[in-house]
Amino acid sequence: MPAEPSILAAERAHLAESRAALRRMREHAESLSADVAADWVSKQFLESLLDQRVAALADHPDTPLFFGRMDRDGDDGPDLPAVMYVGRRHVHDGDEGRPLVLDWRAPVSRAFYQAGPAEPMGWRLRRRFGFQGGDLTAFEDEPLDGGAELGPSRILTEEIERPRTGPMRDIVATIQPEQDVIVRADLPRTVCVQGAPGTGKTAVGLHRAAYLLFTHRERLSRSGVLIVGPNRAFLAYISAVLPALGEVRVEQATIDDLLGEPLGEEPAAVSAAKGEARMADVLRRALWLHVRKPEEGLVVTRGVARYRLADHEVREIAAGLRGTTRYGSGRAAFAQRLAHQILVRMEQRGEAPDDRVQDQVARSRSVKQLLDQVWPKVTPEQVLFRLLSDADFLRSAAKGVLGEDEQAALLWEKPARSHRSVKWTAADRALLDELADLIERTASLGHLVVDEAQDLSAMQLRALGRRCGTGSATVLGDLAQGTTAWSARSWKEVLSHLGQDGEVTELTLGFRVPGTVLDYAARLLPHVAPELERPRSLRAGAGALDVRRVPDVVAGAVEAAREALARAGSIGLIVPDALAAAHAAALAEAGLDAALLGPESDGTARLLVVPATLAKGLEYDHVIVAEPAAIAAAEARGLARLYVVLTRAVTSLTVLHRDDLPAELAP
Ligand SMILES: Nc1ncnc2c1ncn2[C@@H]1O[C@H](COP(=O)(O)OP(=O)(O)OP(=O)(O)O)[C@@H](O)[C@H]1O
Structure with a gap:
């Protein structure tokens, strides 16, 4: 067994070799030219890819390239190296392609986080490195084949107690087994983490984002990943973690950034009522109440010819569409179906109109007039303004959903002059977002990380759910830290408002607080x-x-x-x-x-x-x-x-x- 200084010297030599290899990889990436691209657009695209590649290969002088090492148990796995170093990114030897450092997110690196004496996963030894600046200063060996339980890692404790100077740091060197399970959950799985203060929920959410981006790079760079946090100060605090892990293209936003800044305030009880999921029914009805029963038929004039649809025909078309599509696409489809029926009339008279005629008819003045009467164009602001200022309209929309007292509480005492001058509150913003989605479908991202999720109302959660409707989510929070009027009481409810089928896991070991x-x-x-x-x-x-x-x-x-x-x-x-x-x-x-x-x-x-x-x-x-x-x-x-x-x-x-x-x- 070599003495400690010689072990450390050998590890430093491996670090130097890895650094030199990374430099060669970077120089190689810098030497690649985008000139091979066939046209200007492809050239720009290629140039930006190459720039990103060079940036990803940067060597940060303050952190060593690897923080751990695993030694194999025997030689029974020809696909796996006898020794592997785990670090923030892959580094390989250019000539032979020999891996010098493996990315912590690679499947094989999982053993570094998960292997233990009870389940060594084919490995004999785990070595953790301590470092100062970019230099290795210590190491700690954990035998995995001895069967004995491992004591607490000194390097982990020192890492936690290292004085904080700036924004949050990554925990990639010391992710704990129960945290790693969450970080590496498959992309389609929504996970919900209940955790006491300082158990690493935020850290885990950020590392999961980095893991998913590495594992599903192409898919997620198209669909996008978004981190939602409670306020700007928090987002600033966590902003350095993902870039340190090489992920620079993840958006971070507060719920207000997504739904719009609140301009006004209201009593907590009113916010809480507006935040309830029941409001979704009220809004849907309020919107569809704008579609009126057609009382008249349609007459379209083209040249000297006049074509008619009877009132019952117009009614049938409207009834066939009502509530089966989004409001906006229903409106467009209504115009097209009316026009199509007019086309049928033309054909019945022996004419041969083509598709362009249908479009022209759909845009004709008489169709537009009918459309405005029957299926008027509305904005979310107009609908909500009417709902919160017109007691009769609210009564029709809320019938059977909200009691009279509840309706009275929602109505503004002094309504603004028009929907343009309303000082919308945070709760209103979520209602407007719901209406916007009922009118036009909201686009979904690939993955959403929602931190402090216990503080969001049902309506806000629905808004976030729409943004991961075809994707998945990582939901983080602590029911004990709920401070809003509408704070969640159960994670099952949170998941159901999000529209995600997820499992709830609990983190119970606190890292931050003594x-x-x-x-x-x-x-x-x-x-x-x-x-x-x-x-x-x-x-x-x-x-x-x-x-x-x-x-x-x-x-x-x-x-x-x-x-x-x-x-x-x-x-x-x-x-x-x-x-x-x-x-x-x-x-x-x-x-x-x-x-x-x-x-x-x-x-x-x-x-x-x-x-x-x-x-x-x-x-x-x-x-x-x-x-x-x-x-x-x-x-x-x-x-x-x-x-x-x-x-x-x-x-x-x-x-x-x-x-x-x-x-x-x-x-
Ligand atoms: N495995 C770990 N190794 C090192 N540090 C860790 C680990 N897990 C968590 N920490 C550290 O513990 C502190 C608390 O983590 P984090 O802020 O993610 O907790 P949280 O559960 O989100 O807390 P809260 O609910 O209070 O906001 C951070 O400094 C984080 O870096």
Whole structure:
């Protein structure tokens, strides 16, 4: 058995060889010319492919090309190498095509994440590498053939505790077996992950996107992959993960980006009512109420000839189409069928009109007039405006679905002048999207990753479901962290609103939050989601929690921030929204360099003041929470908000309070 230094030296030599090979691969890609293309368009296309290829072969000096190695058990698999190195991308030796590093997403690499003493999968040893910058500095061997259970990996713990400096990092070197199963689920499968804070749901969702893009590159580059997150600050925080994994063409959006920014607000109870799935029935009826029963026939004049359809014929055509197609295509088909019947009349008179005549008739003034009376062109805004401002119309559309009180609650007290001047709310946006889809079909993407899905209303989930109607989804969330008026109570319901047939899996081991802090936050769990199990943490975190009563919380926060600044890593001072500006001003006055996290800010400062409602999904090495009682009292699901806020810390949590702590936090 060679001594450790010589093992490390040999591994460094393999890294140097791999780097040199990658450089040769890149030089080769750079030398390829797009001139072979037959025409200008193909040349542009080829050039962009070659540019992407060169970019994908970049060597990032701060990360080594591989993070693990597997050694085989004997020589019984001629197709597999005796030793394989697993890294962020394939690297091979140009001359012989010998693989030097295998992409972590390749099927064979699965063993690196899944093999264990109980199921070694044909491998004898797993080696994990520690690194600093781009250099290998340590390694850790895990024997897979000894039968003994493996203890916790030191390299994993160190990786988690490595101080955070900027946006979220990838976890490709340390994906855990239960996470890997989700990451590698087949493309057609929709998976739904319930996970306590810090169990790696977001990380898993992003790695699944990278895995699917690698495995189904062609299909997904045509249909697209979209990540949906709770707010811009969160999207900025996760934005670096996929590019680090070589995937630069994945869109990331909030639900507001997709459905349109809300311009107005309304009481939570009204939002909640508008968010219910029952609204889909009301909207469908409201839209189709616009198709009226034809009272007259049709007369089309061409030259001196007049052709007629009787009123009952027009009625039959409309009735045959009503409700069988999307509203918009039904309207077009109605015009075409009327025109076709006129063509039949022409033929009966011995004329021989061709298809162009049918189009002309369909666009003629008399057909248009009939169309406008019977099947008028409408926009989603017009329909919703009418529904929310006209009690009689709402009654007809909501009959048997919504009670009188419910209808009264939906009606605007003071309607805007027209549909153009309405200040649509977030809930209205989802209703408009539903109507838009009833009029014209929404295009589907190949795969959707939906994070913090517990916060979406049934109507918002339906909107997302339409965007993966012919694709699949990865649905991530935590029922205990639901903070909206319409937060989900069950994943089965979420999946049914999405229109996806999926399985629910649970992640229970927390990576982010130390055990003492997680136990403290979990005191709230019986009050916010009693059906969920208490989360477990990978790290005990002795001394990580400090709860202090202070005479002045703003001054106390300055003091606590100063203490945290003496330690390594990022600091989040999480405060009631209403006090965010006051805290930021106090830090500035004390000469501390701090930034206030806003929906548009990138959140990269080391010391950040974080309004409680923006903390979801984020994490900091050191978290200071100011006045928990005020955070809990600020909104209807304030205790769930507090649970989110108390579970953002990686290393330490300091809780500052002047007022009594919420009773639910008592041990
Ligand atoms: N296998 C892993 N190896 C290393 N770090 C991990 C692993 N899994 C998760 N982490 C880290 O744990 C932290 C929490 O992960 P993540 O944000 O994905 O959790 P989450 O379940 O989405 O949390 P929340 O519900 O609180 O938003 C991140 O820093 C992530 O990088």
